[in-house]
Amino acid sequence: MTTVEQDRYDRRLALGATGDLADLNAAGIIEAADVHVATRLAQLVDEHDPLVRVTLALVVRAAREGSTCLEPEHAHELLTETATGEEDDLSVDVLASGASPAGNSTGDVATKDAWTDLPPADEWLQRVADSALTAAGVLRVEHGLVYLDRYHREEVQVAEDLARRAATPAPAVDEAKLAAGLQRVFPGASWTEQSDAVRTAVTRLTTVLAGGPGTGKTSTVAGLLTLLLEQAEATGRRPRIALAAPTGKAAARLRESVIESLARLSPQDRERLGTDIEAVTVHRLLGWRPDSGNRFRRGRGNPLPHDIVVVDEASMLSLTLTARLLEALRPNTRLLLVGDPDQLASVEAGAVLADLVAGYGEGGSPRDGEGDALGSHATSGWYDEAPSKEAPKRGSSPVARLETSHRFGAEIGALAEAVRVGDADRALSTLASATPGGPVQHIHVDHVLEADEALRPRLLEHALRLRRLALDGEYAAALHELGEHRLLCAHRDGPWGVGPWNDRVERWLGEATDYHGRQQVGRPLLVTANDRGLGLFNGDAGVMSLRRDGRVVGVFGEPGAPQVHAATSLADVDTAHAMTIHKSQGSQATSVTVLLPDADSRLLTRELLYTAITRAQKSVLLVGSQEAIRAAITRRTQRATGLRHRV
Numbered sequence: 129m130t131t132v133e134q135d136r137y138d139r140r141l142a143l144g145a146t147g148d149l150a151d152l153n154a155a156g157i158i159e160a161a162d163v164h165v166a167t168r169l170a171q172l173v174d175e176h177d178p179l180v181r182v183t184l185a186l187v188v189r190a191a192r193e194g195s196t197c198l199e200p201e202h203a204h205e206l207l208t209e210t211a212t213g214e215e216d217d218l219s220v221d222v223l224a225s226g227a228s229p230a231g232n233s234t235g236d237v238a239t240k241d242a243w244t245d246l247p248p249a250d251e252w253l254q255r256v257a258d259s260a261l262t263a264a265g266v267l268r269v270e271h272g273l274v275y276l277d278r279y280h281r282e283e284v285q286v287a288e289d290l291a292r293r294a295a296t297p298a299p300a301v302d303e304a305k306l307a308a309g310l311q312r313v314f315p316g317a318s319w320t321e322q323s324d325a326v327r328t329a330v331t332r333l334t335t336v337l338a339g340g341p342g343t344g345k346t347s348t349v350a351g352l353l354t355l356l357l358e359q360a361e362a363t364g365r366r367p368r369i370a371l372a373a374p375t376g377k378a379a380a381r382l383r384e385s386v387i388e389s390l391a392r393l394s395p396q397d398r399e400r401l402g403t404d405i406e407a408v409t410v411h412r413l414l415g416w417r418p419d420s421g422n423r424f425r426r427g428r429g430n431p432l433p434h435d436i437v438v439v440d441e442a443s444m445l446s447l448t449l450t451a452r453l454l455e456a457l458r459p460n461t462r463l464l465l466v467g468d469p470d471q472l473a474s475v476e477a478g479a480v481l482a483d484l485v486a487g488y489g490e491g492g493s494p495r496d497g498e499g500d501a502l503g504s505h506a507t508s509g510w511y512d513e514a515p516s517k518e519a520p521k522r523g524s525s526p527v528a529r530l531e532t533s534h535r536f537g538a539e540i541g542a543l544a545e546a547v548r549v550g551d552a553d554r555a556l557s558t559l560a561s562a563t564p565g566g567p568v569q570h571i572h573v574d575h576v577l578e579a580d581e582a583l584r585p586r587l588l589e590h591a592l593r594l595r596r597l598a599l600d601g602e603y604a605a606a607l608h609e610l611g612e613h614r615l616l617c618a619h620r621d622g623p624w625g626v627g628p629w630n631d632r633v634e635r636w637l638g639e640a641t642d643y644h645g646r647q648q649v650g651r652p653l654l655v656t657a658n659d660r661g662l663g664l665f666n667g668d669a670g671v672m673s674l675r676r677d678g679r680v681v682g683v684f685g686e687p688g689a690p691q692v693h694a695a696t697s698l699a700d701v702d703t704a705h706a707m708t709i710h711k712s713q714g715s716q717a718t719s720v721t722v723l724l725p726d727a728d729s730r731l732l733t734r735e736l737l738y739t740a741i742t743r744a745q746k747s748v749l750l751v752g753s754q755e756a757i758r759a760a761i762t763r764r765t766q767r768a769t770g771l772r773h774r775v
């Protein structure tokens with residue numbers, strides 16, 4: 129457990145905090161933001177129970193870390209861990225009794241033994257359910273989980289919208305035409321998975337198309353759209369189709385991949401789909417509103433006009449965005465959610481895709497305890513199990529799984545699969561037996577200085593090539609080079625983080641050339657905030673280049689269609705010799721180098737390593753200790769959500 133150092137300038141410390149919240153803050157369990165929100169809300173509704181105040185702070189913390197709710201068991205674990213940890217200034221025995229000791233207005237006394245006496249989960253939940261914060265609608269207790277009202281409402285809404293859509297019949301299909309179409313678009317045994325997936329999708333309004341990289345998801349999307357367009361020909365009305373993804377980069381990739389997959393279709397099918405294919409971000413599809421980050425122009429009163437909506441990279445959809453998307457669909461609009469449920473979940477709260485795959489795939493609806501306000505404890509509410517790889521057991525499941533990868537060489541595929549299923553021994557032996565210079569490599573290093581030495585030639589060579597092309601104003605070639613290699617880190621800061629590695633590459637460049645850091649030609653860029661004026665989106669990649677007139681410009685987009693902006697107009701861009709694995713989601717590079725932090729890093733999880741490895745198209749190099757690889761594969765993302773139990 130990391131403790132916030134007693135540095136009064138540490139931004140994680142809430143300086144004005146008192147009582148249990150201050151103690152938990154000092155122990156590094158909650159951050160200043162959690163303290164402020166909990167203190168303010170508790171004051172507003174006159175919440176006196178210290179247990180409930182602490183619960184609120186932990187629920188706020190949980191949401192900040194990506195959970196939509198708090199499991200009492202986890203809260204207990206956190207608090208107990210703190211009590212038995214190295215900190216000895218913690219004080220929450222009042223939590224056990226709910227009493228405020230006389231003479232202490234904040235209700236706190238320092239005896240850490242009391243941590244182990246926290247009330248049993250049922251009692252705890254009951255106290256939260258009976259609290260002023262719950263009466264005021266700030267907290268909600270359901271299914272043995274504690275929610276902030278907003279996430280509870282959104283989970284319920286998503287589940288209800290999905291249930292309503294499941295109960296609405298999809299437009300009838302001409303079976304004979306469909307059968308002939310499937311044979312034409314997906315000929316032979318090798319396309320059976322895709323053909324089955326399309327069969328699942330045509331009979332439903334909502335389909336979840338789940339599969340790892342290169343399993344043919346886009347080919348399935350293209351095939352499905354062609355066949356739906358063919359079906360609609362009899363009506364004389366062409367369906368309106370929207371292609372979208374959570375990020376601009378992912379949307380651009382979706383568009384490109386759909387265009388690529390047209391190549392294998394017959395001329396007639398290609399013509400059906402047309403080539404004027406556009407893909408946009410989900411935010412753009414729903415219509416940005418300047419006054420709100422979470423509300424859009426499209427909604428129940430002003431739904432999207434489309435008949436078919438496809439969202440790729442759906443693992444990056446947060447609960448909130450999913451709620452907004454579902455409410456913006458007309459009742460009979462088809463929705464296809466496409467993605468890899470084993471990747472990292474959204475940055476914001478929720479693990480929607482994994483929840484839908486696990487919830488529908490496990491076939492457990494309604495689950496035990498449904499309808500009971502407190503319910504049985506959702507111990508499986510943790511996103512701590514691999515989403516079921518089995519085909520959905522229920523005939524009614526809208527999940528179609530693609531299993532076979534058609535893109536990766538066998539070695540990257542084998543490594544990714546070993547990581548995905550949590551087999552550390554297999555992953556390490558795949559790495560140990562990898563062909564030297566082949567698509568999968570591991571450099572074992574115990575210290576970052578060893579990595580420095582080992583990686584310098586590889587990273588510098590790429591940076592120099594990029595700089596040469598940028599200096600020559602070869603925009604397309606520079607953007608292409610950008611996609612040739614990516615250095616991925618788990619952390620932003622620290623010895624294995626993006627910051628120091630960006631500095632390193634800059635220093636090496638400085639030693640090798642007349643390059644002088646920022647704003648200089650050849651600097652790879654990562655957009656960090658949406659700029660609708662420039663048409664740049666968070667996560668877009670680019671490179672500083674030299675224009676013919678000698679001005680420095682930022683070049684973004686795809687090699688075939690570079691977007692050029694004056695360097696001075698670029699406000700929110702970071703240097704991207706290295707980037708975080710989180711930021712790399714939704715994009716790929718020909719070869720990828722992954723820096724693994726020390727084994728005890730909390731960020732190092734199976735989902736993180738899997739996401740990093742699957743960014744590589746041709747080769748991946750893991751740099752770090754074997755212990756770090758084993759730790760990553762063993763540690764699961766811990767996200768508490770209730771959606772999988774509601775669908």
Ligand SMILES: Nc1ncnc2c1ncn2[C@@H]1O[C@H](COP(=O)(O)OP(=O)(O)OP(=O)(O)O)[C@@H](O)[C@H]1O
Pocket residue numbers: 318319320322339340341342343344345346347348385389392534535
């Ligand atoms: N059943 C199949 N038989 C042969 N080749 C296939 C099959 N399915 C897909 N492919 C080929 O594999 C490659 C990857 O397919 P596709 O782009 O559809 O996968 P994907 O799952 O969308 O990949 P990603 O989302 O990771 O980019 C394409 O070249 C495609 O033509």
